[in-house]
Amino acid sequence: MTTPLTRSAAARPRRRRSGTYGDHPATGYLFLSPWILGALLLFLGPMLASLYLSFTDYDLFSTPNWIGLENYERMLTDDARFGNSVLATVRFVVFGVPIQLAAALGVALLLNRASRMSGVYRSAFYAPSLLGGSVALALVWRSLFTADGPADQLSGLFGMPSRGWVNDPQLALAVLVLLIVWQFGAPMVIFLAGLKQIPQELYDAASVDGANAWQRFRAITVPMLSPVIFFNLVLNTINAFQVFNAAFVVSGGTGGPSDTTLFYTLYLWRKGFVEFNMGYASAMAWLLLLGIALVTGLIFRSARSWVHYAGEKK
Amino acid sequence: MKKTPVAVTALALTLLATACGGSGSEDGETTLRFAIWGSDERYEIVQGAVQAFMDDNPGIQVETTVAEYDAYWQRMNTEMAGGNAPDVFLMSDRHLREYTGRNVVMDLAPHVGEGVRTDDITPEVMGLGTDGDHLWGLPMSQITITMPYNPGLWEEAGAEAPELGWTWDDYLEAAQTVSEHTDEDVYGASDFGGIESWFKVYLSQKGKSLYTEDGELGYTADDVVEWWEMATEFREAGATTPGEITNDTTAGSPMVQRHSASEFTPDSTFAPDQADEFDGDFALAPLPQADSLGLYAEPAMLISASARTSHEEESLALIDYVVNEPAAAEALGMTFGLPANQTNREHISGDLEGAWQQVYEYEELVGPELKEGPPAPPQGASALFDLFTAYYEDVMFDRADPEEQARAFYAEAEQVIADNQD
Numbered sequence: 001m002t003t004p005l006t007r008s009a010a011a012r013p014r015r016r017r018s019g020t021y022g023d024h025p026a027t028g029y030l031f032l033s034p035w036i037l038g039a040l041l042l043f044l045g046p047m048l049a050s051l052y053l054s055f056t057d058y059d060l061f062s063t064p065n066w067i068g069l070e071n072y073e074r075m076l077t078d079d080a081r082f083g084n085s086v087l088a089t090v091r092f093v094v095f096g097v098p099i100q101l102a103a104a105l106g107v108a109l110l111l112n113r114a115s116r117m118s119g120v121y122r123s124a125f126y127a128p129s130l131l132g133g134s135v136a137l138a139l140v141w142r143s144l145f146t147a148d149g150p151a152d153q154l155s156g157l158f159g160m161p162s163r164g165w166v167n168d169p170q171l172a173l174a175v176l177v178l179l180i181v182w183q184f185g186a187p188m189v190i191f192l193a194g195l196k197q198i199p200q201e202l203y204d205a206a207s208v209d210g211a212n213a214w215q216r217f218r219a220i221t222v223p224m225l226s227p228v229i230f231f232n233l234v235l236n237t238i239n240a241f242q243v244f245n246a247a248f249v250v251s252g253g254t255g256g257p258s259d260t261t262l263f264y265t266l267y268l269w270r271k272g273f274v275e276f277n278m279g280y281a282s283a284m285a286w287l288l289l290l291g292i293a294l295v296t297g298l299i300f301r302s303a304r305s306w307v308h309y310a311g312e313k314k
Numbered sequence: 315m316k317k318t319p320v321a322v323t324a325l326a327l328t329l330l331a332t333a334c335g336g337s338g339s340e341d342g343e344t345t346l347r348f349a350i351w352g353s354d355e356r357y358e359i360v361q362g363a364v365q366a367f368m369d370d371n372p373g374i375q376v377e378t379t380v381a382e383y384d385a386y387w388q389r390m391n392t393e394m395a396g397g398n399a400p401d402v403f404l405m406s407d408r409h410l411r412e413y414t415g416r417n418v419v420m421d422l423a424p425h426v427g428e429g430v431r432t433d434d435i436t437p438e439v440m441g442l443g444t445d446g447d448h449l450w451g452l453p454m455s456q457i458t459i460t461m462p463y464n465p466g467l468w469e470e471a472g473a474e475a476p477e478l479g480w481t482w483d484d485y486l487e488a489a490q491t492v493s494e495h496t497d498e499d500v501y502g503a504s505d506f507g508g509i510e511s512w513f514k515v516y517l518s519q520k521g522k523s524l525y526t527e528d529g530e531l532g533y534t535a536d537d538v539v540e541w542w543e544m545a546t547e548f549r550e551a552g553a554t555t556p557g558e559i560t561n562d563t564t565a566g567s568p569m570v571q572r573h574s575a576s577e578f579t580p581d582s583t584f585a586p587d588q589a590d591e592f593d594g595d596f597a598l599a600p601l602p603q604a605d606s607l608g609l610y611a612e613p614a615m616l617i618s619a620s621a622r623t624s625h626e627e628e629s630l631a632l633i634d635y636v637v638n639e640p641a642a643a644e645a646l647g648m649t650f651g652l653p654a655n656q657t658n659r660e661h662i663s664g665d666l667e668g669a670w671q672q673v674y675e676y677e678e679l680v681g682p683e684l685k686e687g688p689p690a691p692p693q694g695a696s697a698l699f700d701l702f703t704a705y706y707e708d709v710m711f712d713r714a715d716p717e718e719q720a721r722a723f724y725a726e727a728e729q730v731i732a733d734n735q736d
Contacts (some may be wrong), residue, residue: 057733060395061416078729080722081704147562147571163499163558169711253384254700257561258707273391275697276412277733 054283059276071283082284084259085267091173092263093240096180101232104184108191109221122192129185138179138249142166145175145250166250169258176261179246187232194228195221226307234299241292244269264288344628345375347400351386355585362645367635374628387696394418399620401629405451406615407442408695411529414450415693420619420626422633423449429630431638435654438686439613445690451616452637455582457651458609458684459515459601460676462569462584463576466595471495473502476599478607478679482544485602489553492575504568504577505554507545508706510699512578515601516541518685519608529692531731535724542709542716549710557711581673582614582651588669596669598676609680612687614651648673694734698727
């Protein structure tokens with residue numbers, strides 16, 4: 001009984017060097033297989049397929065024909081609704097994300113004050129985000145802002161009669177912006193964690209020097225929190241570009257009124273599954289990827305001038 | 315012990331594989347999937363016919379699914395593309411070529427006379443499904459477009475009642491009068507500009523059509539300009555509903571929501587008790603006309619089978635039953651319009667009541683003037699139907715000039731048709 005033990009003890013260093021499953025790499029891959037299969041079949045495969053299809057006239061039923069860059073060309077030069085969809089999406093991101101982050105930061109600052117009930121508040125404010133971009137939530141949102149709904153009654157009280165925000169081209173996008181702002185829970189929790197990291201001494205020292213609350217916020221909180229702001233900004237911008245459910249439900253899949261809620265992803269879906277133009281839809285998907293990469297790249301580039309990491313010399 | 319993970323993973327994979335395998339057939343029963351669009355009420359009515367079919371055909375189960383029109387096609391497109399189409403389904407004119415062009419609809423022609431009967435169906439409505447030697451579906455019914463209106467409101471306002479032969483100018487005047495004499499948010503008419511189906515009637519009134527026989531556009535940009543300028547004239551005169559009301563269809567059309575005293579609709583869209591919704595103030599009138607009445611006699615839709623069904627015989631039996639059996643006709647009544655089968659049409663005509671009786675009378679009134687429906691529109695027609703509405707929205711919200719917008723629409727329409735031709 002002792003011999004095998006010593007032998008295995010002697011063998012251990014060698015085995016560790018080549019990995020736990022060094023002797024049996026197949027076993028390791030077998031364990032990984034569900035993920036690998038998933039990644040290959042459900043992710044990488046379809047992605048490459050869609051890249052190929054974006055250069056074809058694929059219509060879901062017949063064999064795709066290679067048409068080169070035609071889809072991309074048409075999109076950029078000869079598709080008015082594509083322009084509408086880019087405009088709607090950019091507006092949504094430009095208004096939605098900053099307001100959402102501001103709301104998240106504001107609430108995080110309030111919750112950061114020690115309070116007996118802070119745990120309860122934190123959960124309460126996070127709750128909407130658990131519902132996330134669900135269809136049920138979008139339905140509720142739609143009924144809130146529909147004709148003669150609560151929003152109409154409220155604006156009527158203030159002498160601003162409206163007939164369903166979702167039916168008004170001026171207000172329909174605002175409904176969706178409000179919906180994303182309302183889901184500020186996730187960035188809020190991250191902000192809260194970031195706020196807890198800021199050393200109290202900094203605030204104390206600033207107070208001693210006579211800085212008021214606004215000065216402390218500007219000079220301490222914002223710079224110290226900037227990596228977290230950066231993180232939230234990147235994440236939420238990427239997410240906002242891809243919002244689909246909300247716009248689909250609120251406009252009933254049309255992107256109306258007047259294409260003001262025709263988000264990029266909604267138009268992409270319409271092209272693919274309503275107009276049977278899957279090649280065009282694939283091209284749109286790849287252009288969206290490039291667009292998001294570009295915007296993210298710009299945010300990263302701008303980060304050099306406003307994001308400060310602790311211990312970094314500036 | 316080392317072998318355990320392998321065994322577990324293998325087991326898990328097997329389970330996964332079986333889960334995807336789906337269920338096999340059991341106890342010799344065939345289950346057909348039958349998809350319809352419409353309201354829950356229509357679903358109940360169709361269930362009556364389906365139940366009669368199942369009673370007469372033991373061994374065949376029919377699972378009927380229902381969805382609203384838009385959702386129905388979203389789902390159908392996805393299911394067709396995934397090779398998972400229902401066995402039997404309703405087919406609209408503007409989707410027909412999208413599907414037949416992609417070989418997913420069963421050709422009924424080889425089965426006519428054996429399995430599928432067509433000899434008693436009125437010839438006017440056979441045109442849509444007929445395509446050379448092919449027959450892509452049986453007509454569910456015969457319909458035309460009508461104008462339901464609220465005679466109470468019209469009389470109160472002192473507007474002249476619509477009658478066969480009245481014109482668009484008459485309509486403008488009447489609707490304007492109704493708007494002036496009703497509550498602030500009630501209009502004489504629903505804005506009709508954004509619905510291609512009414513534009514189709516208007517074109518027909520002027521001797522044109524949406525599409526030519528070869529699937530080209532049958533109208534010019536000027537026709538759209540004319541139509542949208544007329545609609546804008548109505549709207550600006552206060553005769554038709556403003557954009558926010560027209561756009562709000564969550565709780566029904568403007569007329570159903572009592573924001574409008576008249577609108578256009580296919581005459582197959584009423585429940586027998588429709589008039590109750592308006593406290594009896596409900597009548598049907600012909601559309602106002604330009605050079606002629608221009609209304610078509612068309613099937614509301616076809617009933618078709620999937621080319622990939624594994625239950626061909628049963629699917630054909632269901633199609634034939636729904637269209638030709640008196641038992642089905644009794645259950646369906648006028649829910650899809652006048653029965654396409656002439657014997658059935660007479661068979662049910664004695665028992666109609668409420669709005670269905672009104673539809674019957676309306677069809678009798680305009681019947682002699684109806685034109686035979688146009689051939690099936692080309693591929694791209696369903697997309698154009700949506701685009702027509704989308705482009706008009708900018709007009710109805712006063713965000714674009716009707717003429718510019720009409721020309722922009724027309725340019726895109728030509729593009730869509732051209733794309734679908736190769």
